Amino acid sequence: MSAAVPDLERFLKRRSFIELSARDRAEALLDPGGYHELLGPFDRLHSPWLPMQGIVPQEDDGVIVARGRIDGQPAVIAAIESAFQGGSMGEVGGSKIACALELARQDHEQGIPTRPVLLLETGGVRLQEANLGLAVIAEIQAAIVALRRHVPVVAVISGMVGCFGGMSLAAALCSHLIVTRQARLGMNGPEVIEQEAGIEELDSSDRQLIWSLIGGEQRHAVGLADTLVEDDAVAIAEAVRDAFRRGLPKQPRSEQVKLFLERLAAIDPSQPLDGKALRALWDQGATA
């Protein structure tokens, strides 16, 4: 291999987290050994709604729930598999996440310090399951809020799907959000905006533009994500451990109502606003 770039060897040899399946991602974040999957594919828990619409279901419904340890402490990870139906949230997969969070809360009430981690690669609600998907996202959100009093709820958005729709609100409720440069976080996906408002409003094929608005680096720079980390399984695992070492935030982001209202008030909607301008604007707000 070439020695032209000193970093090249390390960069290419790193274990890309994005390249991993949801199952491998979960395993990569847990301490070695002791990975144990709950409601795995052999439990045959698939969506009853997809076959009715001619879609082959998956026996884990695209959500992997795994137990193990993080930094020696008991942990549970819920990982969304973006390769199945774009990581969309259906009734079964969503319930698996909500139950995992709920059981973690019960653990804490019994003195077991289970650490919860969510790996969010999802376009949001699964359209084929409509209101059932929306309802279960609400359950996930309620479970995060209930659990985050006891322990940091840590979420990772690594890419390449990103985290959108109702699940972007779930991400915002988490105590600690870890993103890569490849991640995206937003309510409506760029394709949806282009379709609804026209290509003049937003060209969803302009990746540089999209990532400058809702990409991981931008979201971190404006304080909507806590840790920006390279697409490297080892680095992301360390960032997760570090998030738990830091403990509970003084105030969850979603309770910092005054700060964010002031930030919104600082925006003049009549003026065009790009990612860079928002960083400049909100950086001032952050110091206040």
Add this chain to the structure above:
Amino acid sequence: MVQSVEGRAAGRSWDTRGENKARRLGSVAPWAEGKVLPAGRIIEALESLIAPGDRVALEGDNQKQADFLSRSFAQVDPKEVHDVHLLISSISRPEHLALFERGIARRVDFAFAGPQSLRVAQLLEDKKLEIGAIHTYVELYARMFVDLTPNVALVCAEKADADGNLYTGPNTEDTPTIVEAVGFRRGIVIAQVNELTDELPRVDIPGSWVDFVVVADRPFAVEPLFTRDPRHINDLQILMAMMVIRGIYERHGVTSLNHGIGFDTAAIELLLPTYGEALGLRGKICRNWTLNPHPTLIPAIESGWVESVHCFGSEVGMEDYIRARPDIFFTGRDGSLRSNRVLCQLAGQYGVDLFIGSTLQMDPDGNSSTVTLGRLAGFGGAPNMGHDPKGRRHSTPAWLSLITAEGDVVRGRKLVVQLAETYQKGGQPVIVESLDAVQVGKASGMPIAPVMIYGDDVSHAVTEEGIAYLYKAEGIEERRAAIAAVAGATPVGMKANAERTADLRRRGIVAFPEDIGVRRTDAKRSLLAARSIEELVAWSGGLYQPPSRFRNW
């Protein structure tokens, strides 16, 4: 004594073209600033310089476009300029068809109509457009020197000086060829440039071939058409790439080649430094390329696989990388790439041992086409390289390795490889009983079906099921059996006979992955030398600067 010959008119002028040209030049001379046309009067200039019924060559291929001139041309008054016969490589831009909708142009000879293929079919049906013929690239240029010499050429370049010397930058592509055809037959050459300057980095086209230059309102359009994001390469494409490297490149010792554009071939490029290296093939295969500067070739170049690359055109974002690798690429004294589509096509036709490309459809005889129903897409340059040139006389081990006949007089053969996943996304079979092209050809009144690569030129067909070594097949019937054997679960593949397939495998006419030492389970994305655009940038040491649509930073 010379007899008077009937028809030899006394006093005939032998320079009517020159006189005609002088008259037209005279009409703009009062206000043109020497060779420089003011951009604000370009429409008026085109109305004066182009006459009804003219053949006009509008520069536009699948990469660069003289878009200021095409946008201006579409605005001329159809009462002044009409019935134009347009010659264009690639009908790519909306205004190309506005010329027909507005009645400025009537007839077109072209090579490719990818993005506008639906509208072309529609205008044809509405009788607003007549097609002379759908050509391959080189064919269209060839005819500019025979029976379709244009009266006017509208071309583009990066920079010009006041004398009309042109600097094309890395995207030289077709410009010298079009200008030569027009400039040396008393036609009028108009070049749009991004910038007028006193000193050019290099001269790609001498000013004496050029009549006018005009500074465009914005830089000419260039498409990054040859960039494939490795993130979208899947395991199936990797399996096919492994088979190609083992079962074709290694087996035949292919050292010189052209790759069509696609994720299949991008996968091959990205496997050379990993899978190819592990097989000890560096230096033995894939040394000399006729290829656009594919970003996915960067890891192979950096790992010392590649000796030379001659390019049809450039690729957006690769400029600095090319400049820093003059041992590999053809570059000018200014350091930037010199590309030339016609010469690269010629090189890809006669100079290389192998062409490989993907197809959207293949029939049981191995004919393939990218034409699908309702679209008149054309061929581009694939057929120019995707055939066995019978005029070749030099031999190489790869060329000789395809000899199957015995006797005192035998000839070698170029490897023409067609790649096809048996099913497209959406469950459409790729290997079909009859090409859509047959129906499209009939519906459009074409004398023959628009086939991209003819089956008898295809030496190897590769699917995820295996390789059919078609050059070894004896007779059309055996050929069909070999294609069916690798056609998977398509209707064509379902007809394959298991015993027949076993016999073909025994005789080496068909190979499944395990027959050539390829393990299906090894076909993983982790084999790719780069799995994302970011990693390509890292391989290039930061020299490759991908355009914004490929960046997420």
